[in-house]
Amino acid sequence: MVDIRLMIIGVISDTHIGGRIKDLPKELLDGLRGVDLIIHAGDILKDYVIYELEEIAPVEAVAGNNDDYYIHDKLGIKKIIDVGKFKIGITHGNGGGSALKRAMAMFARDKVDCVIFGHSHIPYNEKIDGVLYVNPGSPTDKRTQKQYSYAILKVDDSGISAQIRYF
Template identity: 50%
Template sequence: MRIGVVSDTHMPSRANGIPKELAEGLKGVDLIVHAGDWVAPDVADLLEEIAPVEGVSGNNDGEEIRARFGRKKILQLAGFKIGVVHGDGSKWTTEKRAREAFRNETVDIIIFGHSHAPYREEVEGALLFNPGSPTDKRRQPLFSYGILELGQTLEARHFFYPDKSWN
C-alpha cells in the first residue's frame, strides 16, 4: 500500500491550488493522509481528485473540518497501526506532543504536522513522521510531502521541491 502524507496546506492563504510537484508525486497512491491545518474545507475535495483522503484537523481549521476529521485518530492499514495528530499545543516540542497523544496506545507510526518542518525519527518503537508543508515551507529550504510504503515493512520518505506553482 502506498500512502501520500501531507500537512499544513494552509490553503488558500499559502496557495490557490495543489502544487504541480505534489500532484505529480501523489499520483498512484492508495490513500492521502493529511495531518491538519487544511484551513479551507475544499482542500479535501481537491486531494480526493487524486486519491481517497483521511486526516485530522489542526489548530487553524474550522468547525467543518473538525467535524469531518476529528483531532486524533488511529488508522489500521495493511497490518500497521498509524496514529495521526496535528501536534499543536503549548507544552513541549511538536514531536513530544505528537508522541504524548499516543502514549497509552501501541502504534507503528505517528504522523503529525504543525511545525512545517520535515521530521523522521524512530522513538520508543514508533516512527515519528512529519511531512513538512507542500505550500508553506517557513524556515525550511524546500516545500515537502511524504510517501509511506506499507508492505512486509514500513518505509517513510520525504520528497522536496522548490516551487509551489499549481496548474
C-alpha cells in the first residue's frame, strides 16, 4: 500500500450566512488557507458560501435543518467520503436528542473512521469505539460558547486527528 501524504482538511458547520450574518469571518478564511479540502456540515443558508470556500479548496458539504429545499436537493443530509484509506461521514446532526447521538445513529451501519457533524454549535472532538467524532462548533454564531470555532483534521497513513481552533 502506498503511503498518503499528510492531508489537511478544514471543517466548519453552522455558518448561517445570509440573515443577520453577512460574511464568513476573516479569521476563518485565513485559518483555512492552505488546506487540501473543506468540509461543511450544514446550515449553510446561501449557496454562494460554498463557492467562496471553493476559492480556497475543494468543498464537501451536506445540508442542515436551516437550509432550503434547493440546498437539501443539491447536497443531501448524509455523505461518506474517502480520504486515503479512511472513510469520513458527514451529517448535520439535527433531529430529536443530542447532535452527537444523532450523528452516531446516522452512521451506525456504515464503516467510517470519522464522523463530522454540527447543529449544536458546541465544539466536540472525541474518539468513541474507534471512531473520531468532530463537531467544529460555529465560526459565526457561538451561542453559549465563549469563542467562535472551526476544526482542522490531519489525515495520513497513521490515522485521523482533529484540533478545534478558537477565535
